Amino acid sequence: MVVENDAAPSTLDGWDSLPPFPTNIPVASVNNISHARLLNGDAEELKNLLSSARTTGFVRIDFTDTELGRRFLDGADKMFKLAAKTFDLPAEVKLNDNMLNHGDALLGYKGLGASVVDKDGTRDNNEQYWIGCGDIAGEGHSRAIYNDVLNAHMHEMKSFQDTGKEMTDQLLMVFAAVLGISADSPDYLPKLHSHSQNSGSHVRLLKCPSRPSAKAANLQPHTDWGTLTVLFNALGGLQLYLPQSLLGPDQEAGWYYVKPERGTALVNLGDAMVSWSDGEFKSNIHRVVAPPGEQAQWARYSLAYFTRPNHDVPMKPLGRKITAANSEEQYPTFKEWAMRRALAGRADTFKKGDWEKGQGTEGKLAVEARA
Numbered sequence: 001m002v003v004e005n006d007a008a009p010s011t012l013d014g015w016d017s018l019p020p021f022p023t024n025i026p027v028a029s030v031n032n033i034s035h036a037r038l039l040n041g042d043a044e045e046l047k048n049l050l051s052s053a054r055t056t057g058f059v060r061i062d063f064t065d066t067e068l069g070r071r072f073l074d075g076a077d078k079m080f081k082l083a084a085k086t087f088d089l090p091a092e093v094k095l096n097d098n099m100l101n102h103g104d105a106l107l108g109y110k111g112l113g114a115s116v117v118d119k120d121g122t123r124d125n126n127e128q129y130w131i132g133c134g135d136i137a138g139e140g141h142s143r144a145i146y147n148d149v150l151n152a153h154m155h156e157m158k159s160f161q162d163t164g165k166e167m168t169d170q171l172l173m174v175f176a177a178v179l180g181i182s183a184d185s186p187d188y189l190p191k192l193h194s195h196s197q198n199s200g201s202h203v204r205l206l207k208c209p210s211r212p213s214a215k216a217a218n219l220q221p222h223t224d225w226g227t228l229t230v231l232f233n234a235l236g237g238l239q240l241y242l243p244q245s246l247l248g249p250d251q252e253a254g255w256y257y258v259k260p261e262r263g264t265a266l267v268n269l270g271d272a273m274v275s276w277s278d279g280e281f282k283s284n285i286h287r288v289v290a291p292p293g294e295q296a297q298w299a300r301y302s303l304a305y306f307t308r309p310n311h312d313v314p315m316k317p318l319g320r321k322i323t324a325a326n327s328e329e330q331y332p333t334f335k336e337w338a339m340r341r342a343l344a345g346r347a348d349t350f351k352k353g354d355w356e357k358g359q360g361t362e363g364k365l366a367v368e369a370r371a
Ligand SMILES: O=C(O)CCC(=O)C(=O)O
Pocket: 204, 206, 219, 224, 231, 233, 237, 238, 286, 287, 288, 302, 303, 304
């Protein structure tokens, strides 16, 4: 019998108590970028950022070398502690916050097994809290509700999300410049993301209970729906699907673990970036499975700041990607995009064909990776 170790390791301290990520497994190659050099406009780091955006859609940013970055890491530590307390609450307390029962904001609690991980409707092995940035900031409240533990820590979540916003806006400015969208345009990317009620941006706490021998994924293969995800975790388990085109001749297309690195977070691009860039930027397909090796005995906590477009923002080409042909086309708003993907992934109403309906921007890759 497996004894579950149910600690919530934080990003900077706590790593030493965890078994190490194995050295003998193949890992996805993800560019490492220094936050300080990026902020200073270092040409090499900008090149790394953009080549990641155009290939794997994932980059690792070292936050130890800026004041903002260190605040972000400190804030993340607090969020991991909050996650441990929150997920320890009785199931009925958490289910009271069930996101399916409080309006259509897609905020609140997602219970263990509430989503599917494959086309047969197999249930997931993760629980999540999605805490809306608007709710945290107190800028108009969605109909979502949150338990007392979360409510008592809104001020900490506010600092964490403010740091996340500042940091992701820095990246959005770079992407806007590349897409030829100037600061005075209504489409300037930072302007499309607010922390008000009218936004899907949120802080997400996740826990995958230990389930070392399970074949099914803990969290389904997917692309992220929104703009940018900043992801913190100490244990392995996250995998990227890498096609042959991104690998060397001696490697095979398939799922590769991403190695967690202390003092860093992963930043990945979501479907909105693909739509706005008309496919130039990539939103890669990823999933969460049991952590590798000895790490599999541990419950896996992760934390993300999701920056998502405001609900009414269209998922259409912007800036230099606008053409006579595509400006005539109809595109969904972000809200429509998110609702379609969320509803198709529900386990309680799942029926044949829903899996396919929940697709994002995976395109051809999805056929290979999600089969
Ligand atoms: O926990 C992780 O490492 C990934 C989570 C994820 O992909 C998501 O919440 O969208």
